[in-house]
Amino acid sequence: MDGAAHVFHPWLAQGDVSQLTVTRGTGSYFWDDQGRRYLDFSSQLVNLNIGHQHPRVVAAIRAQAERLCTVAPVFENDKRSEAARLIAGLLPGQLNKVFFTGGGAEANEHAVRMARLVTGRPKVLTAYRSYHGGTQTALHLSGDQRRWPVDTGAAGVARFFGPYPYRSPFDASSAEQECRRALRHLAEVIHAEGPQTLAAVLVEPVPGTAGILVPPDGYLAGVRRLCDEHGILLIADEVMCGFGRTGRWLAVDHWAVRPDLLTFAKGVNSGYVPLGGVLITEEVAVRFDDRPYPGGLTYAGHPLACAAAVAAIEAMRAEGVVENAARVGRDVLGPGLAELARRHPCVGDVRGLGAFWAIELVCDQGTRRPLGDRSAGHTGADPMHAIVAACRSKGLWPMVVANRLHVAPPCNILDEEIGEGLSILDEVLSIGDAHLS
Numbered sequence: 001m002d003g004a005a006h007v008f009h010p011w012l013a014q015g016d017v018s019q020l021t022v023t024r025g026t027g028s029y030f031w032d033d034q035g036r037r038y039l040d041f042s043s044q045l046v047n048l049n050i051g052h053q054h055p056r057v058v059a060a061i062r063a064q065a066e067r068l069c070t071v072a073p074v075f076e077n078d079k080r081s082e083a084a085r086l087i088a089g090l091l092p093g094q095l096n097k098v099f100f101t102g103g104g105a106e107a108n109e110h111a112v113r114m115a116r117l118v119t120g121r122p123k124v125l126t127a128y129r130s131y132h133g134g135t136q137t138a139l140h141l142s143g144d145q146r147r148w149p150v151d152t153g154a155a156g157v158a159r160f161f162g163p164y165p166y167r168s169p170f171d172a173s174s175a176e177q178e179c180r181r182a183l184r185h186l187a188e189v190i191h192a193e194g195p196q197t198l199a200a201v202l203v204e205p206v207p208g209t210a211g212i213l214v215p216p217d218g219y220l221a222g223v224r225r226l227c228d229e230h231g232i233l234l235i236a237d238e239v240m241c242g243f244g245r246t247g248r249w250l251a252v253d254h255w256a257v258r259p260d261l262l263t264f265a266k267g268v269n270s271g272y273v274p275l276g277g278v279l280i281t282e283e284v285a286v287r288f289d290d291r292p293y294p295g296g297l298t299y300a301g302h303p304l305a306c307a308a309a310v311a312a313i314e315a316m317r318a319e320g321v322v323e324n325a326a327r328v329g330r331d332v333l334g335p336g337l338a339e340l341a342r343r344h345p346c347v348g349d350v351r352g353l354g355a356f357w358a359i360e361l362v363c364d365q366g367t368r369r370p371l372g373d374r375s376a377g378h379t380g381a382d383p384m385h386a387i388v389a390a391c392r393s394k395g396l397w398p399m400v401v402a403n404r405l406h407v408a409p410p411c412n413i414l415d416e417e418i419g420e421g422l423s424i425l426d427e428v429l430s431i432g433d434a435h436l437s
Contacts, residue, residue, distance in 0.1 A: 105133025
């Protein structure tokens with residue numbers, strides 16, 4: 001099947017498209033059109049929290065399709081209402097309203113719009129190491145370099161550096177020091193931008209695409225305090241790190257921090273049908289009691305998507321999927337990756353929570369120069385490409401970003417499947433070891 005003939009592909013030069021044809025999947029695995037099986041250590045785009053083809057979710061979509069495929073958002077729908085109740089129940093008594101969207105980028109767009117309307121302020125602060133979606137506003141909100149080709153420099157966004165202990169932008173020598181200096185830096189940015197101009201601080205509680213950067217204890221609470229001090233709303237982008245990915249239903253649960261708005265997508269129904277949304281506090285929602293909210297989407301709260309969300313959340317609860325993610329992160333995946341770091345000098349850092357980990361590869365553990373970095377005269381084939389190719393040839397599908405392998409399998413992955421993946425990584429990391437400076 002030639003997808004290049006008619007499909008315009010995202011994030012790719014159209015003349016250089018070479019994609020694998022996937023025909024089926026089940027659990028932690030998927031198969032290509034040649035019958036080759038791959039262990040999905042990426043959960044596709046870190047969204048298959050409940051794995052491929054979960055029977056309860058598939059059955060729910062089928063049943064809903066036979067009854068009502070779609071209905072306009074102006075009408076009430078039982079699956080939309082039930083999905084909203086279940087999602088709001090994840091932070092009971094805190095964020096009680098749900099605005100549904102078709103995905104994560106739209107969710108962040110609307111959260112920012114709400115914050116600007118509620119505060120009457122124009123600007124939003126985001127981290128340089130962040131990604132918030134591919135639409136115009138969401139891409140401008142991102143610190144990710146993919147924003148550069150469309151960045152106008154006038155999108156009402158200012159940026160700051162968040163904590164990154166392994167490559168500290170603050171020359172910190174401990175997690176505690178990194179936390180203090182990162183918060184001091186953020187306070188200085190708020191002061192320099194003018195707190196009265198800032199509607200919101202938008203953060204990923206655990207930045208995903210930017211490197212699975214688990215914040216030091218106390219950091220998010222410190223961000224919350226700074227927001228409260230200046231009347232700034234706190235938006236938590238949990239599109240990637242939510243719904244069990246970090247071993248909690250929501251990543252903010254690790255630090256008991258309540259945002260004013262929380263965006264979600266991906267894991268809410270494992271992407272079986274596109275769905276996203278914004279969780280909203282009563283304090284924000286009440287501001288629209290007497291004025292219309294200027295925004296809406298044709299497919300907001302789509303019945304098929306919401307039926308999938310209801311089934312996914314119920315299955316995750318019944319099967320202990322979130323608890324499994326916490327356990328494998330603590331007892332299997334985390335220790336296994338730490339052992340790989342001890343065995344392979346190309347591994348500079350391993351970090352993560354639950355089923356959400358990054359292996360950062362380097363040419364030199366002393367200088368921490370990224371593997372594949374050509375700035376210091378590295379020549380020849382890119383070792384990152386070779387490592388990824390070797391993984392795929394052995395039946396492992398990791399997510400690769402820059403000099404990192406992101407290990408984000410389904411949250412209901414089995415211990416023996418993790419062992420299979422770690423064994424393959426152990427083999428292929430020797431390629432990185434051969435490129436040490």
